[in-house]
Every structure is written in C-alpha cells, then in structure tokens.
Amino acid sequence: xxxxxxxxxxxxxxxxxxxxxxxxxxxxxxxxxxxxxxxxxxxxxxxxxxxxxxxxxxxxxxxxxxxxxxxxxxxxxxxxxxxxxxxxxxxxxxxxxxxxxxxxxxxxxxxxxxxxxxxxxxxxxxxxxxxxxxxxxxxxxxxxxxxxxxxxxxxxxxxxxxxxxxxxxxxxxxxxxxxxxxxxxxxxxxxxxxxxxxxxxxxxxxxxxxxxxxxxxxxxxxxxxxxxxxxxxxxxxxxxxxxxxxxxxxxxxxxxxxxxxxxxxxxxxxxxxxxxxxxxxxxxxxxxxxxxxxxxxxxxxxxxxxxxxxxxxxxxxxxxxxxxxxxx
Amino acid sequence: xxxxxxxxxxxxxxxxxxxxxxxxxxxxxxxxxxxxxxxxxxxxxxxxxxxxxxxxxxxxxxxxxxxxxxxxxxxxxxxxxxxxxxxxxxxxxxxxxxxxxxxxxxxxxxxxxxxxxxxxxxxxxxxxxxxxxxxxxxxxxxxxxxxxxxxxxxxxxxxxxxxxxxxxxxxxxxxxxxxxxxxxxxxxxxxxxxxxxxxxxxxxxxxxxxxxxxxxxxxxxxxxxxxxxxxxxxxxxxxxxxxxxxxxxxxxxxxxxxxxxxxxxxxxxxxxxxxxxxxxxxxxxxxxxxxxxxxxxxxxxxxxxxxxxxxxxxxxxxxxxxxxxxxxxxxxxxxxxxxxxxxxxxxxxxxxxxxxxxxxxxxxxxxxxxxxxxxxxxxxxxxxxxxxxxxxxxxxxxxxxxxxxxxxxxxxxxxxxxxxxxxxxxxxxxxxxxxxxxxxxxxxxxxxxxxxxxxxxxxxxxxxxxxxxxxxxxxxxxxxxxxxxxxxxxxxxxxxxxxxxxxxxxxxxxxxxxxxxxxxxxxxxxxxxxxxxxxxxxxxxxxxxxxxxxxxxxxxxxxxxxxxxx
Numbered sequence: 001x002x003x004x005x006x007x008x009x010x011x012x013x014x015x016x017x018x019x020x021x022x023x024x025x026x027x028x029x030x031x032x033x034x035x036x037x038x039x040x041x042x043x044x045x046x047x048x049x050x051x052x053x054x055x056x057x058x059x060x061x062x063x064x065x066x067x068x069x070x071x072x073x074x075x076x077x078x079x080x081x082x083x084x085x086x087x088x089x090x091x092x093x094x095x096x097x098x099x100x101x102x103x104x105x106x107x108x109x110x111x112x113x114x115x116x117x118x119x120x121x122x123x124x125x126x127x128x129x130x131x132x133x134x135x136x137x138x139x140x141x142x143x144x145x146x147x148x149x150x151x152x153x154x155x156x157x158x159x160x161x162x163x164x165x166x167x168x169x170x171x172x173x174x175x176x177x178x179x180x181x182x183x184x185x186x187x188x189x190x191x192x193x194x195x196x197x198x199x200x201x202x203x204x205x206x207x208x209x210x211x212x213x214x215x216x217x218x219x220x221x222x223x224x225x226x227x228x229x230x231x232x233x234x235x236x237x238x239x240x241x242x243x244x245x246x247x248x249x250x251x252x253x254x255x256x257x258x259x260x261x262x263x264x265x266x267x268x269x270x271x272x273x274x275x276x277x278x279x280x281x282x283x284x285x286x287x288x289x290x291x292x293x294x295x296x297x298x299x300x301x302x303x304x305x306x307x308x309x310x311x312x313x314x315x316x317x318x319x320x321x322x323x324x325x326x327x328x
Numbered sequence: 329x330x331x332x333x334x335x336x337x338x339x340x341x342x343x344x345x346x347x348x349x350x351x352x353x354x355x356x357x358x359x360x361x362x363x364x365x366x367x368x369x370x371x372x373x374x375x376x377x378x379x380x381x382x383x384x385x386x387x388x389x390x391x392x393x394x395x396x397x398x399x400x401x402x403x404x405x406x407x408x409x410x411x412x413x414x415x416x417x418x419x420x421x422x423x424x425x426x427x428x429x430x431x432x433x434x435x436x437x438x439x440x441x442x443x444x445x446x447x448x449x450x451x452x453x454x455x456x457x458x459x460x461x462x463x464x465x466x467x468x469x470x471x472x473x474x475x476x477x478x479x480x481x482x483x484x485x486x487x488x489x490x491x492x493x494x495x496x497x498x499x500x501x502x503x504x505x506x507x508x509x510x511x512x513x514x515x516x517x518x519x520x521x522x523x524x525x526x527x528x529x530x531x532x533x534x535x536x537x538x539x540x541x542x543x544x545x546x547x548x549x550x551x552x553x554x555x556x557x558x559x560x561x562x563x564x565x566x567x568x569x570x571x572x573x574x575x576x577x578x579x580x581x582x583x584x585x586x587x588x589x590x591x592x593x594x595x596x597x598x599x600x601x602x603x604x605x606x607x608x609x610x611x612x613x614x615x616x617x618x619x620x621x622x623x624x625x626x627x628x629x630x631x632x633x634x635x636x637x638x639x640x641x642x643x644x645x646x647x648x649x650x651x652x653x654x655x656x657x658x659x660x661x662x663x664x665x666x667x668x669x670x671x672x673x674x675x676x677x678x679x680x681x682x683x684x685x686x687x688x689x690x691x692x693x694x695x696x697x698x699x700x701x702x703x704x705x706x707x708x709x710x711x712x713x714x715x716x717x718x719x720x721x722x723x724x725x726x727x728x729x730x731x732x733x734x735x736x737x738x739x740x741x742x743x744x745x746x747x748x749x750x751x752x753x754x755x756x757x758x759x760x761x762x763x764x765x766x767x768x769x770x771x772x773x774x775x776x777x778x779x780x781x782x783x784x785x786x787x788x789x790x791x792x793x794x795x796x797x798x799x800x801x802x803x804x805x806x807x808x809x810x811x812x813x814x815x816x817x818x819x820x821x822x823x824x825x826x827x828x829x830x831x832x833x834x835x836x837x838x839x840x841x842x843x844x845x846x847x848x849x850x851x852x853x854x855x856x857x858x859x860x861x862x863x864x865x866x867x868x869x870x871x872x873x874x875x876x877x878x879x880x881x882x883x884x885x886x887x888x889x890x891x892x893x894x
Contacts, residue, residue: 144574184718184729185646185725187725209717249640252655253638254648257647306707306712323648325648326571
C-alpha cells in the first residue's frame, strides 16, 4: 500500500507538466481557509451556480483544472477573484481520470487545509448546513482529531424525462431535478482500501438493472484535512493512507456524515454522454456514458411513485442517507 | 465595583476574549485574563493594548498550558492570586475559559451569588462516584505518576502506566487529602480560595498534584473540601461532554436552546458563532425571570447525540454506519415474518393473512424471476425495484432495505426452496425475523402439477436437498430469529394450533381467536404420490409420515372448527 501511495505521488508530480497556470491567486490563501478543487471540461453553464453555492457554504478559495474546454470555461473562471485555474490539454484518461492533476494541486496548495474535492455537478450537504458554515464542521472535525469526512452521492432526477426541461446558466439544478431514491442502496466493504463500496439509486435501477455490478460507485470522501503525503486513488472514492477511508463506524454507532447531491441527470447529460462517448476518456472506456447514451435515446424517466422529493438535510438524516452522528 | 471577579484562561480567538471580557467589565466585574504562553507575543500585546483603557481588565503571569497537565492549575493559581490581591472587594471568583459565554445578564449572576455569600460552587465528587472518566483512569489518577503528555506521547504514557501497575508502584496521597474530581470550571468564595492559595502546606500539595493526571479536574476540587463551609457540588458553567469526554460546541442554531436553559455561563461556544455572541453580549436586562439553571432540555439533545454515535439506528446501513458481523444491534429495524410452505398448503393464504393481521403480505420476495411484492407492484417504498438481478446482487441489502423503508409496518413474505437461498444466514441471525416453516410443503405444487414424473422426481430431490440445508442454518446455534418448524404431516393433522400461534405473535386484530380460516388444498392422493416417489428410488422425508392409502387426505377435510386457548 505504501508503494501504491508512493507511485501515485510520483505520477501526480510527473503529471504536473500537463498543467499550465492560467490564473493563480493562491498567494491569497490564508491559514484557516477551506479550499475546493475540481477538474472541469466544458462546464461553463454549470459553474455560476456551483461557485455561488460553495461560496455560500464558506469555501474561501477554488482550485480548478480546465481540461481542454472550448466553451469559455477557462476565461470565466480566470475572471473570478477567488479562483485559480490551470489548463490541461493532455489526456484525461492518462491522468487517471484527472486524479493525478488534483492530487498535484492538493499536494502543492492544500497541505494543512481542509479541502473539498468535487465534480462540478456535485453539491455538498452536511448536517446543519443551513445554519452552520463549512468552517464550523471542519473546526469540529479538528477538535475530534478526524481527518476525513464521508458522504454518499445521491443522484437527483426530474419528474419527467431527463431532457424535457432545459437547464439555464446560473439556475439551481435542483429546481429541475428535485427527486431521489431513498432506500435502494447496496453496500459492501472493499477490503483492499478499507472503504465502503456503495451502489444503487436510480442509475442502477434504470440503466444497470441487467448488470448491477457495473453500476457506478456512490461512496465518496470529498472533505479531507489534506497532508502532502495523502493521495486520492480512484476518483474521490478512496484515499491512501487507508486510515482516511475509515469514515464509517463498525461497532454499531453512526459517525457524522454528509451527502453529495448529484445534478447529473438533467438535460445537459445527453450532450455530455455523446461527447464523452466519442472521446472515450472516462472510466471503463466511458462505458457508463455509453449506457447513458443508449438509455437516453428511449427518453428514460427515473421518477416513480416512490421517489422522494428533496426538502433539506434533516429529511436525508431521517431517511438514513446521512447522519448527525455525535455533532449536535 | 461588583463583588464578582472573573478569571479567564484563554489560548485562541482573542477577539472573542476581548468582547467577553469587556462585557463582564462593563457590568462592573473585574476580569483577570491568563493568556497561554503559546499565543504569540504580538497577538498578546495587541490584546493587552486594546484592553488597556479598562482598568478592570488585568493580565496575569503567562504559563504554557498543556491539556491534562499541571500548568493549567498553575495558570489558575496565579490569575486567582492577582484577582484577590488587586481587587479587595471581590467576594466570589468565577473561573471561565475563552470559549465561555455568559447567557444571562451579569447582574442576575451577581444577585444570585450575593444571596449565597458562603456557598462555593464547585463540582466535587469522590473517584468512586464519578462515571465520566474516559480511559479508565479514576483512582489511579491519584496514585500513579504521569510525567508524559497523553496527547503527544501516547505510547510512552501508556507504557509508563503499565509499568507502574506491573511494579505495583503507588504514590502516597498527602495526609488529610481525600481525592475529589469534577468540572474544572468553578466559582469559589474569597475565603475558600485564599485558604487554598495561602495554605502553609501548599508546596506539598502542589508537588503532589504536579504528577497527578488532569490536575485541573482535581486540585481545587480536592482542596476545597478542606476549607469550604458549604459546597454546592455543581458547576455554574453549562458544559456538555460527548462520549469521548470532549465538550460539545454551541452554534448559532442553539440560540433558543441556550436561552431556555437559564444557565449563567455556557461552554464551549464556537468562535465564529456571531449570532450567539451578538445576542448574549448585548444588553438584555430583564429579559428573563430569575430562575434556577435548568440544563435538562439541553441534556436531551446532547445525550441523543451520544446515543446516535455509540449505538446508532438499528437496521440502518449507510456511508457512516456499517457494523461488523455481530455488532449490528439487530440486523433489521423492525419485526417481520417469513412463511415457508403456507402458501403451498392453503389456497388463499396471502389474502387471508392480510385480512387477519393487517400487515403487508408479499408473495415470494426471493422468487427466481422477480420479487413478488404485495399487490403485484413493480416498485415499492424507497424506490426498491422488483428486478431479480438487482435483488440478487446483494440480497441481504434488499431485505434490510425493505424492512428499513417500511419501518412501522409489519412485513410478511413467502419463502421456499425454489427461491434465492442467500439470505438464510441473515434470517437466522436476525432477532426481528419470525420464521415459520412447514417442511416438505414444496411437494404440494409438484403433486398438483402436470409434469412428467421423472422431472417431478428430480425436482423433488433438488428441493428437498435445498430445504435440508436451509433447516441446518435455521437451527444452528447462532440463530437469534424466532423459528418454528412443523413437518407437513404434523401440520395437516392440527393446522389451527400453529396458525393461531404464528398469527398471534404478529399481533392479531381481533384478539379472541381466529374466526376465518384459510382453505387447505385438496390433499387426497398425496400419500400415494409420496409413495410413488419412494418407489422411484427417492426418499422424501421432510413431509413426515403420510399413510400411503388415501384415508388421510379425506380425513382432514373438513377440519375441526377453530377453537383454542392460547
């Protein structure tokens, strides 16, 4: 495991050559700041709301990797006062699906900081997120000597067909995709890395019902008190050293955990799926996107009679999709 | 000048310290602040300069404070000495921290103490009586030596404790002292406090407590017992601890809770809880009626948090709760019933069971081609799908999800050797499962089928083998489920008694006895059918003894009217 970690570190340092700085404002980062990193590609339509959402939570500085966008994403980000952007035109796949790039940025800029690593369609929810900023959570985690914070990805979907209602720039995607599955998730433990492997939800129910083992993983550990010895191994599903993956209790109790609301299943999915399928730059040769592109041609409706309409984090807590744990 | 003096021990968030100190000083209370030596000189002098305009705020000699070490006591001592020397009018001294926030107007606290001039408020209990010690050190705090920091040199700390235990090393407790422990936040009278600080034997005591574990929770608590005339063993500071002994932190959304607690001072308050600082430090005279502190409401919130963290919600599997084998506290969250062989034996078992029990009765949930949800639904609570592949990908998750999603409603389902067998261990280990099995009833559909006899024979052998294995699991020594088994012959002879027992446990709606009975299928010829199987070389044994002549099938119908005393 140590070798694997060293190899990851080596890779990410080597892949720094892919990155060219577009706009760096990292000198503004202060000691207690909470950071956010993300790898994006042609996401300009999503970014205004994304930035607004995380600024409201109290994220102080954003670190973006712009992977060859041609829709003005880079320029838009470079204009933001609290955003640093690097451009990478190299292969996303060969950078282990972008992980090498973010590992490098984390290693360089996030040492000693709490940092969120999310995709531009993932929105972080934690207990009391409506009344307490993310700093309250990280201070509390610090006082408990906890280094990482676990979440589950919750796929949100609209009432009708996915492509029925168009998304406009700056809009809250959850005005369209308000619904989610509350109780069809399957968990097993991954003994290699000690993390949980969660599958299920609407994508497994609709796209992967004949092949559930291929359904995407929903376990994520997006919030970490970073140290330059740490690395993400596969997306944000698992980290090394392994102790960071222990975000769950094994003796019957509940640790504090959150959720990532996933605004993927809206009308931008179709274009994305077709584009990514052609590029073949995603995990399992974009097999996931291939399934979407095929499935999307039949105008799928994820919504069913038992879909749950999203209200707030307390609802997720009661449903058992996250937990306040010991934080009151 | 007020008769109440405040001692503050601080180490961070100095802007909050100034705010709170000014609040006390404005109300006329002198304040002595001890700033940890670890705070940079720059920050310290900044704080000192900005407080310079208030003569009531003083700063005491600085010590480097370490959690669990003597230095915190030394800091309190020097700050308290400065307080007593500089402000001769002070009658009570209140020890607080930088994260403490006064909840009620200062005048109320002053009046409260003025009415109790001889009372020392200090939580102080003998080691035998406390339950809050974390780490198992209670009496040993006073009899072992602790030269190593628990936070920084945990291994050395543990090693040295073990060494002393092994060698039987014991320290002598100074004569006259009875070790007491309690919250480190106290409020003592000048008389008691000065007696402690000016004790001729103080050097002896100090040397002793220097090597006691967490002396800030025992030094004043023990010595106050020597001098005080009236100890109220409670802290005036509201402080809640989690299961690891760390104080809970208060945030903006606790505002109402704190208001209603009627406590004088709360700890710890998050440094960026602007709303709390703003509302409690503003002038709020007369907002509250004089009342005794009542932290009961807050207690409930925080004890719930502790329970959630240590026990969790039974039957829930999620990203932050995934118990190991055996630590589940119940594999599911609500009782449910499993019926095996009943639907084969009775023609209308499912509608009958629904009507009798009011529960939700599913068909074979683990049938090979789909999960037969009640009412033929394809998707049920929690968006759980009937797709067999999804279900069989993780059958135990399917079952625990089903029970979790429908918690509060009794679930019943049919099971049998034709179904996916992967849940048997889960069923057996789950104390919420009530499993009723009529062994060998799987033969009835074969008996009534129109298959070739050789196929029937093969199928019978297969099913019998599966059910035998299943029964081994259900009857294992690890079984926690409520298991009942009857052989088919046994059951057919007196069907009402077992039915009544099973249904009674679910909680029957009309308590007296079963009025309606399900209709049993016609079994005439079944004995001969079994005999035929035997003649073909198979050995059907799970059904029990059916006579091969047909009398039996004819005898049972109509079976006697239900009449039974439970």
